[in-house]
Amino acid sequence: MNQDEREIVVLNSAWTMIDDMVNWGNFVKFEGAQVGNLLFESSLHHRLFSILLNDFLSPVVGDGKSHPPLGLKRIPHSVNVIDRTFLVHLSDVCSEPKFGADTTNLREAVDEFSGWLRGSFVKEDVHLCSIDIVADLKVTRIEYLKMCGDISKHHLGRLSRNVGKLDRLLKTAGYDVSLDAAYLAVEPFYECFFDDVFVYHSSQIAEYLNNICWAIFEYLEEEFLRSHHFRDDLPHPAYSFSVPASLSDPIAKGMYWELMNKCRRKPIVHRFEIIDLMKARY
Numbered sequence: 001m002n003q004d005e006r007e008i009v010v011l012n013s014a015w016t017m018i019d020d021m022v023n024w025g026n027f028v029k030f031e032g033a034q035v036g037n038l039l040f041e042s043s044l045h046h047r048l049f050s051i052l053l054n055d056f057l058s059p060v061v062g063d064g065k066s067h068p069p070l071g072l073k074r075i076p077h078s079v080n081v082i083d084r085t086f087l088v089h090l091s092d093v094c095s096e097p098k099f100g101a102d103t104t105n106l107r108e109a110v111d112e113f114s115g116w117l118r119g120s121f122v123k124e125d126v127h128l129c130s131i132d133i134v135a136d137l138k139v140t141r142i143e144y145l146k147m148c149g150d151i152s153k154h155h156l157g158r159l160s161r162n163v164g165k166l167d168r169l170l171k172t173a174g175y176d177v178s179l180d181a182a183y184l185a186v187e188p189f190y191e192c193f194f195d196d197v198f199v200y201h202s203s204q205i206a207e208y209l210n211n212i213c214w215a216i217f218e219y220l221e222e223e224f225l226r227s228h229h230f231r232d233d234l235p236h237p238a239y240s241f242s243v244p245a246s247l248s249d250p251i252a253k254g255m256y257w258e259l260m261n262k263c264r265r266k267p268i269v270h271r272f273e274i275i276d277l278m279k280a281r282y
Contacts, residue, residue: 001071005252054149113208
């Protein structure tokens with residue numbers, strides 16, 4: 001795929017992933033631009049949001065040693081964890097935009113979420129009752145989010161990876177435990193961070209994601225106005241899009257149509273801002 005085609009893949013994929021997370025199925029519907037906090041529809045929606053967010057924060061990889069699918073660039077393992085999320089592909093769009101002139105809002109939305117994810121906090125008095133330890137654990141936001149997403153989705157499938165991470169967190173906190181003890185501590189760690197910290201953070205995360213989605217829409221508005229038109233060769237009203245000549249790959253052309261249709265309906269959830277009180281902890 002050429003650069004134009006890759007940009008369409010990135011923007012359509014990002015919008016789709018955000019739609020899957022920030023919608024009126026996962027969250028109780030609200031009115032108005034300012035809201036105290038968002039409420040999940042159920043514990044299952046809470047868990048689904050965590051799993052989908054983990055996918056968004058994970059690198060896109062191919063099978064084995066193959067390149068990532070759909071022409072996306074390969075992200076080296078040596079880079080920091082933030083630069084292995086899907087946000088790095090959106091940053092690339094901002095650096096070399098192909099379908100819009102102004103990426104200011106998109107760059108700001110991506111940078112704000114990236115900066116927040118890099119931040120760390122101390123969760124005090126984490127009761128790891130299975131190993132009789134009460135610890136103050138210092139963790140980066142992206143680290144605990146990915147741990148919770150992994151455990152929500154895989155349980156035993158990726159337990160060893162998260163045991164290693166928890167073991168390092170405990171050692172940093174001054175507790176030199178065995179790996180067996182770290183295994184036993186995974187469940188109470190998950191209960192604390194998933195049911196407390198993540199519930200608190202989920203409203204702010206949804207705001208960051210929704211801002212990215214609206215910024216993609218604003219970036220593409222000019223392209224949508226250029227492309228969208230009504231056909232006059234049919235007996236009934238029908239609209240169409242003028243696909244740019246630079247898009248020859250059938251997948252990219254199909255995603256262009258999907259992306260323009262997303263612009264036609266706009267993002268699912270209106271713009272909103274979580275009150276500062278719900279952003280003060282962790």
